[in-house]
Amino acid sequence: MNNIRIKILQRKMKLYYKKSSRVLPWRIKNQKNQDPYKTLISEIMLQQTRVKAVLDYYKNFLKKFPDLKSLALANENDILIAWSGLGYYRRARNLHKTAKIIIKEYDSKIPSDKILLMKFPGIGEYTSSAIASFAFGKEELVIDTNVERFIKRIFNINSSKLSPIRIKELGEIIFPKKNRGDFAQAIMDFSNDYCTKLSPKCSSCILSKYCDYKGFGNYKKIKLKKNKKYCISYFIYDSKELFLIRRKPIEEILGGMYEVPSSIWQSNEKIADMGVIKLDKSYNPMFLKKTIKHEFSHFTLFSKVMIIKKEKIIKNNIKGKWVDKNTIKTYPISNLTKKIIDYSLEEVASLRKFL
Numbered sequence: 001m002n003n004i005r006i007k008i009l010q011r012k013m014k015l016y017y018k019k020s021s022r023v024l025p026w027r028i029k030n031q032k033n034q035d036p037y038k039t040l041i042s043e044i045m046l047q048q049t050r051v052k053a054v055l056d057y058y059k060n061f062l063k064k065f066p067d068l069k070s071l072a073l074a075n076e077n078d079i080l081i082a083w084s085g086l087g088y089y090r091r092a093r094n095l096h097k098t099a100k101i102i103i104k105e106y107d108s109k110i111p112s113d114k115i116l117l118m119k120f121p122g123i124g125e126y127t128s129s130a131i132a133s134f135a136f137g138k139e140e141l142v143i144d145t146n147v148e149r150f151i152k153r154i155f156n157i158n159s160s161k162l163s164p165i166r167i168k169e170l171g172e173i174i175f176p177k178k179n180r181g182d183f184a185q186a187i188m189d190f191s192n193d194y195c196t197k198l199s200p201k202c203s204s205c206i207l208s209k210y211c212d213y214k215g216f217g218n219y220k221k222i223k224l225k226k227n228k229k230y231c232i233s234y235f236i237y238d239s240k241e242l243f244l245i246r247r248k249p250i251e252e253i254l255g256g257m258y259e260v261p262s263s264i265w266q267s268n269e270k271i272a273d274m275g276v277i278k279l280d281k282s283y284n285p286m287f288l289k290k291t292i293k294h295e296f297s298h299f300t301l302f303s304k305v306m307i308i309k310k311e312k313i314i315k316n317n318i319k320g321k322w323v324d325k326n327t328i329k330t331y332p333i334s335n336l337t338k339k340i341i342d343y344s345l346e347e348v349a350s351l352r353k354f355l
């Protein structure tokens, strides 16, 4: 690809960004007015999550934690509550740790240097480049999956095995020397409008004359077969409408969040009893009619929910907290736990009606 074509491509993208870029609450047109804290929050939230899903969380999060100091001083539970439903909760815990480090060791100022940014928990190659570039105007190459796909198509390279170094080399060819942050954001928006993952709109694309893409075959949506996991959840309730929850160990999936106690998530459908509660022999606990199904990125979890009356338990080794439908709101819970609680409370209420 010769220099003239690259220059035209850059100009077209600049114009496209000026006229058609998405209006996003964390994006300020004049980069000099950009608040690095807002860039930090948005970039962490956008890791593995779509823009649409992040929008509401971002606004609410900033209402609760408007600046770095309020975030650093906050209780981890409150941060997880604000993050509840967004998934990948480790991000929230890492963000909290990062805020504390910046307050303590960096005079409360988010560093603009990519290498320093990469030292913070949960901030890797892409996120550090994005913060340095979008918040501080550093001329970094910001390459996310959209930008990578765009680069490969421009050069008509059909390979999933291109090394990060090679992608960067190709990026250096098409990225302008100045305003690289705008250029990267232009590509991200363009990938949403034209150069989409499954059906790029090449025939109406403003870059079609400057792009070598010949089509890499059919982009049929490949449905990946996910693994399945199974568990039993124990919804233990008492006569005062309280039910038992516990905090998941940090090292587990959804670690740090509260859950209705459940057995180990395993691939064998035959679930072993947790062995932490002993029931009255004459008591036959019922199961929720509905098996709760929840999608994670790499597997689907099926949870059978056992509904247990507290007074029928002879021995209980679960250390947790007793909450009701109002106080549960003061604990961070995942969408999975919310589903289990909602269905179980409904079941318990209908049981009471018939008593």
Ligand code: SF4
Pocket (backbone or CB within 6 Å): 153, 154, 194, 195, 196, 200, 201, 202, 203, 205, 206, 207, 208, 211, 212, 213
């Ligand atoms: S011509 Fe097609 S592949 Fe090339 S940038 Fe446009 S939409 Fe993407």
